[in-house]
Amino acid sequence: MPIKNDLQGIWNKYSLLLGVILFVLVGCEQVVEIPETEAAFVLPEVVTLEDFKLTHPRLGGYGLDSTRGKWSLFFFGYTHCPDVCPTELFMMAEMMRAIEKNPPTDFQVPQVVFVSLDPQRDTAESLQQYAGFYHSSFIGITGTQSAVDGLSQAMGVFYERVYHRDGDVVTLDPQEAVPGELENSYLINHSASIFLLNPAGKLHAIFPPPHDPNKMIRDLAAIQGAWR
Amino acid sequence: MHTSIFRALCTFLLALSTLTVNAESLVVTDPWIRSAPPNAPTLGAFMVLENNSDSEVSVVDAHSSLEVDRVELHRTVMADGVMKMVPQKSIPVPSHSSTVLKPGSWHVMLIGPKKVPSMGEVVQLTLVFGDGTEQVVAATVRQGKKMMDGHSHEMKSD
Numbered sequence: 001m002p003i004k005n006d007l008q009g010i011w012n013k014y015s016l017l018l019g020v021i022l023f024v025l026v027g028c029e030q031v032v033e034i035p036e037t038e039a040a041f042v043l044p045e046v047v048t049l050e051d052f053k054l055t056h057p058r059l060g061g062y063g064l065d066s067t068r069g070k071w072s073l074f075f076f077g078y079t080h081c082p083d084v085c086p087t088e089l090f091m092m093a094e095m096m097r098a099i100e101k102n103p104p105t106d107f108q109v110p111q112v113v114f115v116s117l118d119p120q121r122d123t124a125e126s127l128q129q130y131a132g133f134y135h136s137s138f139i140g141i142t143g144t145q146s147a148v149d150g151l152s153q154a155m156g157v158f159y160e161r162v163y164h165r166d167g168d169v170v171t172l173d174p175q176e177a178v179p180g181e182l183e184n185s186y187l188i189n190h191s192a193s194i195f196l197l198n199p200a201g202k203l204h205a206i207f208p209p210p211h212d213p214n215k216m217i218r219d220l221a222a223i224q225g226a227w228r
Numbered sequence: 229m230h231t232s233i234f235r236a237l238c239t240f241l242l243a244l245s246t247l248t249v250n251a252e253s254l255v256v257t258d259p260w261i262r263s264a265p266p267n268a269p270t271l272g273a274f275m276v277l278e279n280n281s282d283s284e285v286s287v288v289d290a291h292s293s294l295e296v297d298r299v300e301l302h303r304t305v306m307a308d309g310v311m312k313m314v315p316q317k318s319i320p321v322p323s324h325s326s327t328v329l330k331p332g333s334w335h336v337m338l339i340g341p342k343k344v345p346s347m348g349e350v351v352q353l354t355l356v357f358g359d360g361t362e363q364v365v366a367a368t369v370r371q372g373k374k375m376m377d378g379h380s381h382e383m384k385s386d
Contacts, residue, residue, distance in 0.1 A: 079265075079267070079268065079269055080269045080270060081270070081313070082270045082272060082302055082304075082313050082335070082337045083272055083302065083304045083311075083313055083331055083332065083335055083337075084304060084311040084313065084332075086262060086264060086268075086272065086331070086372070087331040087332055087372065090262075090331075090371065090372040091372075094372075121269075126267050129265060129266070129267050130265045130267060130268065132265075133264070133265035133266070133268075134265075158309075158310055159310075162312075164315045167300070167301070167315045167316060167317040168315070168317075169314070169315070185339075187313050187315075189310055189311065189312040189313070190310065190311060191309050191310055191311070192306070192309070192310075192311045193309060208309055209306065209309070209311070210332075
């Protein structure tokens with residue numbers, strides 16, 4: 001029968017591949033325990049990031065080494081951000097206050113790091129003043145545009161500069177110079193995901209929006225528990 | 229002595245103005261400004277706009293008693309995980325409906341405040357509508373919505 005032969009052919013062709021896939025899946029499962037989370041996307045394998053060189057007014061240079069030994073929550077934004085960044089920073093401050101009030105057992109308090117995508121307008125001092133307002137533990141770091149681009153690209157953060165005039169979005173050709181009056185009025189559209197780095201300085205999980213501080217705390221506790 | 233009575237009276241009248249039904253049937257409730265760092269380059273103003281009339285009403289502009297560079301209307305939208313803050317020509321309120329200005333959605337943006345107001349301060353906002361009419365509301369500066377207790381509607385200020 002023609003149909004039966006076709007199926008036999010397909011099985012012959014793919015059975016080996018299927019076998020390899022199953023072997024790899026079973027093998028992987030034994031290596032890493034992925035905890036169950038409500039909101040976080042835990043990476044099947046932690047990602048080693050390229051080192052970065054950003055700065056903080058008090059801590060000086062800030063790179064991968066600075067993140068080792070603690071769990072860090074990285075969020076990318078800018079101080080001229082009309083809505084998203086204040087909302088996210090306030091959410092994370094609420095999370096910190098909840099942790100302070102009711103810490104989960106054996107919980108390591110995370111370090112919130114606010115990275116500016118806008119070094120043209122955000123200085124290290126103004127950024128820290130901004131981030132520190134939401135919670136005294138928050139740190140803001142920035143650097144050259146290429147240093148910021150490097151880190152954000154490594155984590156998979158998308159962002160674009162948008163100019164507008166009279167309520168309309170103005171699209172500029174890359175060759176076009178920015179009209180004087182628009183120069184500093186641009187907005188930046190950006191990913192609002194929060195990135196979790198583990199104490200080894202590896203990218204461990206991603207929290208996509210929308211964010212709920214309660215869920216984040218529970219997920220962090222689950223992730224920390226599975227990592228030990 | 230007289231100044232403090234005068235001030236108290238003004239505050240009382242301003243507070244009343246947030247509650248009275250406007251002749252144009254557009255009711256503004258719970259106007260507030262989100263508290264921000266002292267060096268914040270922008271401030272967000274939020275409120276609930278309730279339209280009890282038979283035709284659509286739009287907010288086309290706004291002024292504030294705060295000294296700012298300019299005021300804009302914005303809407304935050306999320307597309308494929310990217311948050312876009314899109315400037316708007318107007319904020320529409322359909323007939324017999326409400327539009328809620330809140331973080332993550334529609335909002336009035338006060339750009340370049342000379343001095344960021346502190347928590348509890350009251351700022352006068354003048355909303356300008358498409359038909360040319362205006363309405364003045366008193367917005368109180370407070371922290372963001374309380375997210376921890378799960379309520380999405382906050383009527384009283386912090």
